[in-house]
């Protein structure tokens with residue numbers, strides 16, 4: 001583990017054309033030897049799409065709804081973040097070594113950078129997608145508080161970078177589309193943040209069925225309660241408050257920020273919205289992937 005230095009903000013580096021944090025690009029080198037196990041489950045998302053939420057839901061399912069067991073460690077140690085590397089915190093690869101099977105794993109990588117072994121073994125993948133506008137706003141606030149990112153600058157500049165895929169992990173459009181297509185060939189459960197907000201019980205049941213761990217109604221109910229935004233915001237094992245302030249400064253913007261759908265309306269101007277919609281139409285043309293915008 002590297003020691004924390006004063007100013008971790010650094011420019012993104014390109015890996016096979018994908019902009020990434022420098023630390024994460026370094027971790028990718030070490031991930032080349034990663035070996036998937038057949039009972040691994042991979043949680044894949046574009047950043048800010050509900051990764052932490054679905055990770056906590058899955059750990060609760062795996063622990064049979066036992067709240068105490070889910071308090072055993074912060075979420076990033078219970079569900080290793082494969083490409084994670086930052087000063088002062090164990091890397092994803094270090095965390096992996098401590099995790100017994102069956103493992104829950106997390107990544108934000110686009111398909112071109114995902115360790116091959118996961119696809120070769122056809123491990124089960126749970127993908128969570130969230131509408132682009134809420135992701136952009138959430139990501140802007142996250143860039144500000146998570147100081148491993150470059151300075152996001154003004155909102156209008158960040159939005160431009162988001163639309164052109166110049167943010168960490170590259171294009172949101174390409175990410176959601178390529179994992180959508182993958183579900184035709186691989187065991188992928190493709191979920192939407194908006195559906196999880198609307199009907200958490202139905203979406204959690206989809207997950208329990210997909211991972212072959214059905215649960216009785218009372219436990220399902222407990223999982224819904226425990227993974228509500230309010231509970232997770234208060235819970236130090238899910239709210240990232242244990243991360244050193246040099247890496248995540250919650251006084252700038254809390255990790256558990258709003259947890260709503262449609263918050264983009266508080267940030268986008270009318271002109272930005274029109275421009276975004278026109279560009280979106282072009283980028284998503286021809287796809288049958290549709291997001292709920294009814295909120």
Ligand code: A3P
Nearest residue numbers: 048049050051052053138228229256257258259
């Ligand atoms: P906001 O910034 O819009 O509030 P990720 O875990 O992929 O980084 O996503 C973080 C986003 O998911 C943040 O969105 C965060 O507040 C939201 N989130 C986290 N836990 C949630 C929960 N239990 N319910 C709803 N939203 C949640």
